[in-house]
Amino acid sequence: MNDTNSINQETCKLCGLCAEVCPMKIMIKKGAGGISFRQDRLPLCMKCGQSMAICPTQSFIVKGLSYAKDFFEMSDPIAPDIVFFNLIATRRAIRNFKDRPVPKELLEKIVQAMTFAPPGFTPIKTEITVIQDTEIIRKALPYMIKVYDGLVKAMNNPIARLFIRQNVGSAKYKTIKNHVVPLMKSRLPELKLGVEDTITRYAPAMILFHADRNEENHETDIHIALTYGFLAAHVLGLGGSAMDLIPPAIQNNRELKRMFSIPEGNMVVGSMILGYPKYRYQRGIKRELKSVSWI
Ligand SMILES: Cc1cc2nc3c(=O)[nH]c(=O)nc-3n(C[C@H](O)[C@H](O)[C@H](O)COP(=O)(O)O)c2cc1C
Incomplete structure (x- = not known):
């Protein structure tokens, strides 16, 4: 535990996906020894939500983000009749790839x-x-x-x-x-x-x-x-x-x-x-624009 990000050790299954997808590579998976934070990289966290979006047990927490408020399950259709919204809402930045060429x-x-x-x-x-x-x-x-x-x-x-x-x-x-x-x-x-x-x-x-x-x-x-x-x-x-x-x-x-x-x-x-994405994200992230004004 640190003052920015934390892992619930009781529910964490040590799959290491949080460490794999973190763009800043802040976490390190030490085999059965658990997942630890690189203190030198913690200040680089940009709260992108990737590790929370992929965690199968909701054990990974970024301070300021909440599973209930900021995410939605990928299986929940947000707008079932609007294919376009489903498409844009389920896209994530992919930085982990299968070792497979793109046709x-x-x-x-x-x-x-x-x-x-x-x-x-x-x-x-x-x-x-x-x-x-x-x-x-x-x-x-x-x-x-x-x-x-x-x-x-x-x-x-x-x-x-x-x-x-x-x-x-x-x-x-x-x-x-x-x-x-x-x-x-x-x-x-x-x-x-x-x-x-x-x-x-x-x-x-x-x-x-x-x-x-x-x-x-x-x-x-x-x-x-x-x-x-x-x-x-x-x-x-x-x-x-x-x-x-x-x-x-x-x-x-x-x-x-x-x-x-x-x-x-x-x-x-x-x-x-x-x-080809190596991992499947469990949930998408909801983001607000900095401001929306209606005139
Ligand atoms: C214009 C632009 C440039 C980006 N450049 C980088 C980059 O250099 N390195 C990187 O890891 N991600 C880069 N990203 C990915 C963003 O960090 C990512 O889109 C953001 O964290 C939001 O995550 P999401 O796409 O999964 O919603 C870039 C995204 C955009 C739109």
């Missing part, structure tokens, strides 16, 4: 779904690269690790920090300083040892979204296409997630750009990992 026909259907995404205005700027060769993703990971290792080191240097700030602008700089660097400081040791892949998540397939850096409005179009893509993946029995950590790594490494055939002058804006 090309399904990837093609996901791409087809993206073609229905509305662009802000034409001409269409979204370009995608579908990586069906898992080996390329595995080969790319060490380069991504190298980029983040370099970033963490650079952020320790005041002159390099200034340079990064000028280069990315103040909003992105804040994300790097307050989110990416603490995250990577925690993840890099295991990433470098090759015992944990918290960037590409051992995904069997991936889609990269890019566009000519000078084209207007391309980022919004890409995020809408990406959303259509992961909803299509869900309905096709696949799972995946947007991965914001991947595009900047590719963008900042020539070898990665070459590996993924990103055209010169294009900016990688989004990425989506894909595969």
Whole structure:
């Protein structure tokens, strides 16, 4: 027990699913010795609810989330007559995959779904690269690790920090300083040892979204296409997630750009990992918008 997250030891069956799906890898399963929390990673908990959503015995508790109030059982149809609502309510970010390739026909259907995404205005700027060769993703990971290792080191240097700030602008700089660097400081040791892949998540397939850096409005179009893509993946029995950590790594490494055939002058804006989900979630999570005003 700690002051953030806790496990009811009396009901916990030690299945370890909470540790498996936690995006921050905060818990460690020590065989029959139980599940313990990594104190250094506890502050990284973003209360995503993944571990609570998968726990078969409702033993895992994130402070501030309640099984009764914040979740619904997957078997409970929320709106039985509205297929669409069932579809969007049962989707989760999938970061644990079966060791099974994704058939090309399904990837093609996901791409087809993206073609229905509305662009802000034409001409269409979204370009995608579908990586069906898992080996390329595995080969790319060490380069991504190298980029983040370099970033963490650079952020320790005041002159390099200034340079990064000028280069990315103040909003992105804040994300790097307050989110990416603490995250990577925690993840890099295991990433470098090759015992944990918290960037590409051992995904069997991936889609990269890019566009000519000078084209207007391309980022919004890409995020809408990406959303259509992961909803299509869900309905096709696949799972995946947007991965914001991947595009900047590719963008900042020539070898990665070459590996993924990103055209010169294009900016990688989004990425989506894909595969067959390894686990089935027991429940979905209800979230409120920050505010809803009616006028
Ligand atoms: C634009 C976007 C970028 C994301 N980037 C990452 C990422 O880099 N790494 C990661 O583990 N999850 C990433 N996610 C997944 C979110 O963390 C996840 O959607 C969130 O925790 C909510 O969980 P849910 O999708 O299961 O409802 C991203 C999601 C979105 C929409």
